[in-house]
Amino acid sequence: MSEELTQRILKVIADSQKLPPEKVTIDSTFEELGIDSLDGVNILFALENEFNINIPDEGVQGIRSIRQMVEALEKLLAGGQSGQSEAPAPAQP
Amino acid sequence: MARRVVVTGVGVISALGNNAADFWQALAEGRSGIGPMTLVNPALLRFPNAAEVKGYDPALYFCNKETDFLDRFAQFAVVAAREAVRDAGIEWTPELRERGAVVTGSCVGGKSTEDEGFQNLYEFKRPRCNPLTIPRTMENAGASHISIENHITGPVYTVSTACSSSNHAIGQAFWLVRNGVVDAAITGGSEAPFSYGNLKAWEAMRVVAQDTCRPFSKTRRGMILGEGGAMMVIESLEAAQARGARIYAEIVGFGMSSDAHHLTQPSMEGPARAMRGALCDAGIAPDRVGYINAHGTATPANDPTEAGAIHMVFGPHADSIGVSSTKSMHGHALGAAGAIEAVATVLALRNHLLPPTTNFEERDPQCELDVVPNQARPAEPEFALSNSFAFGGLNAVLAFRRWE
Numbered sequence: 001m002s003e004e005l006t007q008r009i010l011k012v013i014a015d016s017q018k019l020p021p022e023k024v025t026i027d028s029t030f031e032e033l034g035i036d037s038l039d040g041v042n043i044l045f046a047l048e049n050e051f052n053i054n055i056p057d058e059g060v061q062g063i064r065s066i067r068q069m070v071e072a073l074e075k076l077l078a079g080g081q082s083g084q085s086e087a088p089a090p091a092q093p
Numbered sequence: 094m095a096r097r098v099v100v101t102g103v104g105v106i107s108a109l110g111n112n113a114a115d116f117w118q119a120l121a122e123g124r125s126g127i128g129p130m131t132l133v134n135p136a137l138l139r140f141p142n143a144a145e146v147k148g149y150d151p152a153l154y155f156c157n158k159e160t161d162f163l164d165r166f167a168q169f170a171v172v173a174a175r176e177a178v179r180d181a182g183i184e185w186t187p188e189l190r191e192r193g194a195v196v197t198g199s200c201v202g203g204k205s206t207e208d209e210g211f212q213n214l215y216e217f218k219r220p221r222c223n224p225l226t227i228p229r230t231m232e233n234a235g236a237s238h239i240s241i242e243n244h245i246t247g248p249v250y251t252v253s254t255a256c257s258s259s260n261h262a263i264g265q266a267f268w269l270v271r272n273g274v275v276d277a278a279i280t281g282g283s284e285a286p287f288s289y290g291n292l293k294a295w296e297a298m299r300v301v302a303q304d305t306c307r308p309f310s311k312t313r314r315g316m317i318l319g320e321g322g323a324m325m326v327i328e329s330l331e332a333a334q335a336r337g338a339r340i341y342a343e344i345v346g347f348g349m350s351s352d353a354h355h356l357t358q359p360s361m362e363g364p365a366r367a368m369r370g371a372l373c374d375a376g377i378a379p380d381r382v383g384y385i386n387a388h389g390t391a392t393p394a395n396d397p398t399e400a401g402a403i404h405m406v407f408g409p410h411a412d413s414i415g416v417s418s419t420k421s422m423h424g425h426a427l428g429a430a431g432a433i434e435a436v437a438t439v440l441a442l443r444n445h446l447l448p449p450t451t452n453f454e455e456r457d458p459q460c461e462l463d464v465v466p467n468q469a470r471p472a473e474p475e476f477a478l479s480n481s482f483a484f485g486g487l488n489a490v491l492a493f494r495r496w497e
Contacts, residue, residue, distance in 0.1 A: 037394070038357045041299050057139060057299050057315075061393070 001074060009047065009070050016046035029065045047073060098270045099496065101338040102181025102326035103436045104173040104281075107423045108144035108319055112176055116423075116433075117440045120448035121469050125422045127305050127317050132287040140301040143287065144319030144424025162225060163238065164203030165285035169322030169429070170235025171242065174279050178243065181326035181338060183277060185243050193245040194275040195236045196266040197324075198258030198282030200428030201291060203230035208288035232428075235283050235322070247275050256388075257349075258282055259323070259431030260481035260489035264347035266327060267491070276332050281432035283322030292318070298357075300392050306425070308389035308418035308450050309396050309464045311457040316390045319424020323432035325439070342439040343494040345476070346375025352486030359395055359482060364388075364402040367488035371478060372406075375492040380410045382492075383474020384447050386438045387464075388482045389418020390425055397459035399480065404461075415472060417465040421451040431481040435491055438479040442495040445473045 006026060014024040017039060024033065030040065040063065044055050047069075055076060063069050105112065108126030109119035119126065127144045135141040146169070151160045154172050163171065174195075178185075185193060206229040213219040228234060233251035240249040248269060252261040259282030266280035286292070295301055295318060302315035333340055348370020352363035372379055388399055404411045419437045426433055441447055446469050453466035479491045 036355070036358060038355075041297065044299070045297055054139075057303065061299070 001070065005074060006070050008050070009073060010066065012046050012050045013043055013066065013069070016043050024066065026067050026070065031064070043069070051077065053077070095271050096273060097330035098267055098327055098344045099330050099333050100325050100327050100341040100344060100439050101333050102177040102183065103323070103341060103439060104176025104180060105321070105323045105433060105436050106146055106149070106169050106172045107321035107323070107426065107433055108146060109423050111146065111149060113180065113436065113440070116436070117444065120419060120422060120437055120440070121444070121446055123422070123449045123451045123468055125305070125451050127424055133289050133292050137289065138292055139296050140303055142305060142317055144317055144426070145287065146321055162228065164206045164229040164234060166199060166203055166283050167229070167234040167238055169285060169320070170197055170283035170324070171238050173281060173283065173322035173324040174239040177279060177324040177326045183326055183328070183338070185245060189277060190244045190246050192247055192276040194247045194266055194269050194278040195239045195245055195249040196262045196269070196278060196280045197233070197236040197239070197251045198253070198260070198262035198428045198431060199232040199235060199251055199284055200253060200255050200258050201284065201286050202232040203234060204286055204288040204291045206230050208290045239279055243279070245279070253428065254487045254489070255483035255485055256425070256427055256430055257481040257483035257487050257489040258428035259435070260479065260491055261349065263325070263431065263435055263491055264349065264489055267344045267347055270327055270329055277326065277328035279324055279326055281322065281324035281435070282429040284427045284429040285320045286318055286427055287320060302391065305452050306391045306421045307452040307454060308387065308391040308421050309400070309457060309460040309462060310453045311455040313391040313393065313396065315392050316420070316425045319420070319426040321423065321426050321429055321433060323429060323436045325436065340496045342442045342496050344491065345377070345494045346371040346373070346492030347490070348372070348374055349489045352488070354486050356486070357484055359398040360486065361398050361401045361405060363486055364399060364480065364482050364488045365405040367490040368402065368406045368478060368480065371490040371492040375476070377476055377492070379407045382407070382414055382476045382478055383472060384438070384441060384477040385414055385416045386434045386477065386479040387416050387418045388480040389420055389450065391418070391420065395482070397457070399482070400460040400462050412463065414463065415447040415465045415470060416462045417448055417450045419448050431479065431489065434479050434481070438477050438493055442474065442477055442493055445471055447472050
């Protein structure tokens with residue numbers, strides 16, 4: 001687990017949840033931080049923007065702690081981007 | 094004394110067919126209308142499937158000029174209302190027009206009109222918006238067009254409570270007729286949520302399934318979005334009998350509640366109170382209910398919560414109730430869901446057949462209900478409920494009685 005990457009993820013989570021950065025550690029659980037399922041999708045959105053990636057639904061639904069989130073993201077970043085590309089062409093109705 | 098209120102006409106346009114007969118045929122066969130998305134390019138989305146209305150040609154229903162004024166969602170409202178009025182054989186006499194109401198539900202209104210207009214501004218840098226954008230987009234567009242077409246001049250309005258919109262609307266219309274405020278009403282809802290912008294917003298919520306809609310199944314992965322419209326003509330029993338109308342079913346109760354808890358996490362208490370409210374309004378004991386058309390979205394959170402709420406209200410009798418989610422076939426049509434499901438419930442009572450929960454694969458111990466898996470079942474319940482629960486924690490439940 002890269003320390004730099006971890007710190008970056010922690011900062012995104014703290015920012016998106018309006019939490020003091022020192023409260024969000026690798027060992028925090030979502031429950032301790034008061035993060036519910038709607039907050040969870042909001043965090044995923046913030047991470048997608050920060051790393052310019054698309055995070056698929058599968059594999060992130062059961063995440064309940066910061067460590068799980070960091071691990072899932074590391075795996076995703078290491079595996080390269082799959083699925084749709086960023087900034088898709090405009091939709092045709 | 095409060096009047097009795099009956100359903101004398103139904104109209105549906107949905108992924109299961111563009112009229113009520115085709116809709117019922119599909120429900121009875123347990124045939125799902127979910128398939129590959131065509132209205133928006135699925136390559137731009139994380140979910141490839143949808144419950145779209147099929148083979149719909151506006152020119153079959155409207156002249157050119159009319160469609161200029163009607164977003165797809167309002168077209169669905171008008172199409173369903175026309176069928177319901179024709180089906181009821183009701184004549185809007187000058188007296189009845191003033192004593193008539195139109196109450197509809199819609200959650201998102203004219204999303205594709207809005208999308209198109211804003212794309213012109215933001216992307217193509219055009220400096221102006223189509224002047225019909227506002228009247229096409231407003232959630233009450235369907236209600237207003239139905240009112241104009243039938244010259245109905247009594248109370249006409251639209252309720253927007255996310256996925257409970259139509260049930261709240263039908264409940265309001267039911268009470269208007271029951272309390273003698275009006276003598277007849279056209280009520281239901283419509284929705285056409287398939288715009289690129291709106292679907293991207295749903296994608297970000299991460300509640301839409303990649304595969305299909307499997308309510309109450311352990312293998313469920315979320316909802317499938319749907320579109321369409323459904324309308325009913327309701328009137329006082331007295332008026333219906335006086336004109337010799339065919340009666341589909343009686344509306345006997347309406348209950349509503351708010352969770353006052355969380356924007357998206359469902360609670361058990363709120364839905365339970367809405368179901369109890371409908372039973373109380375109908376003046377019936379819980380053990381007389383034999384069918385529930387569930388909200389049953391197939392999200393991980395909704396189904397166990399709804400199952401728990403049903404057990405809270407019905408106790409041991411819950412095991413004797415057929416509980417199906419027809420969303421497994423017509424998808425989740427958001428603000429139109431309650432209307433489509435109310436018609437499904439009314440037709441189930443009339444045809445003595447419980448529509449199934451299709452795509453059902455595996456029992457979930459958290460959803461211990463008789464979900465009428467995969468195959469319709471002959472049954473003659475006297476009373477049935479139709480549940481709608483919405484984001485924002487708003488719950489609305491209708492109670493119907495079989496008509497003999």
